[in-house]
Amino acid sequence: MELLDKQSIWQVRNSYLGVYVHFPYCFKKCDYCDFYSEGIGASPANDEMSLFQSYKKEILERKTHFPEISKRTIDTVFFGGGTPSKASSNNWKQLLDFLRSEFTFAEDTEISIEVNPEDLNSELLEDYHTIGINRVNVGVQTFSPKGLEFLGRHYDAIRYGSLVDVLKNSPIRRVGIDLMYGIPGVSKDSFYRDLNIFLEAGLPHLSLYSLTLEKGTKYSRDVADKKKGEPEENIQSEILTNLPMLLKEYGYNWYEVSNYAKPGFESRHNLKYWTYEPYLGIGPGAHGMIEGQRYGNPRNSSLYQKKQTNTKYEPTDPTTELSLTLFRLFSPFRYLDFIDSYLDGNAKTKYIRTIEGWEKKGYCTIEAGVFQWKQEALLLLDDLILEISL
């Protein structure tokens, strides 16, 4: 436990609700991206007003379908995308006011927004602070212009240059960035230079993703056509293994396989996905999970606005879903609580047997009902998760 000590211990929480809102527009569609998003250049989206109206309509419809959620307290709201910083702050403010008028909010509700570098400046963060947004994450990916070009991302040299200072001086304290590694043509040293920019700034949250090939993306077609190289898997494994210790030295807890935070700065909203807590998903391409049912909206903004929400609901399968999310956590969690709350007899026995087997092999610790991975499990994680989910 010594690498991962002094971390919060996650547990089942029964009375809360998260809200995710998907804003699907971006300056440019990145080549590797498989989120539902559309590149529309610098101008605002033509249908921004009607999209925000549709969000409100969907919130009311979901509330009617799931009357139980009115009894819950919202403790996280996440504006994601796409690029939600492309929409006006005033529209986000009005949507927040609407949510507050429809639900009870916890006093310390985490309200996050994803920002793209081209939109980031001090005034924007002041605006967000004023309207109650208290967490900002910036999708940097890399500071290397060559790397950004490979990814097909929009690059604005001035904004990338000032990004860290703007975040450091933000009135919002819960700030973080995403970095990506394993981009062909971007050396290991170049990745560590990116990481150093983050470490020197001392920002409290970091998401680190390896570049992956996702079906249907321009990047995967370019690889198939031999126009671009595949992600650098050797570099990825090496970096993945080095990071937990390195970041620990700088005071970051490794709380999820790809996420690091200074104590208390974890993304509480994302933790909901990993700990099987219910959340409303609003907007085109958004998914939600409430009362053991899942739904997903069409990945098409005009269809979403015309036809409104998807009213098909699928029952969740906790035996599989819990394993796919919970065991991504590298911080400790009360595994017996999760098992008792969500699984039936057979599944419980299987989970407990598998976990005890992992402990014997030295992949995890279990103490007083608390589970925690050891670093030894990191490179085997996908296989281990498969083992418990089958």
Ligand code: SF4
């Ligand atoms: S900015 Fe983000 S959401 Fe938009 S296309 Fe690029 S990776 Fe996808």
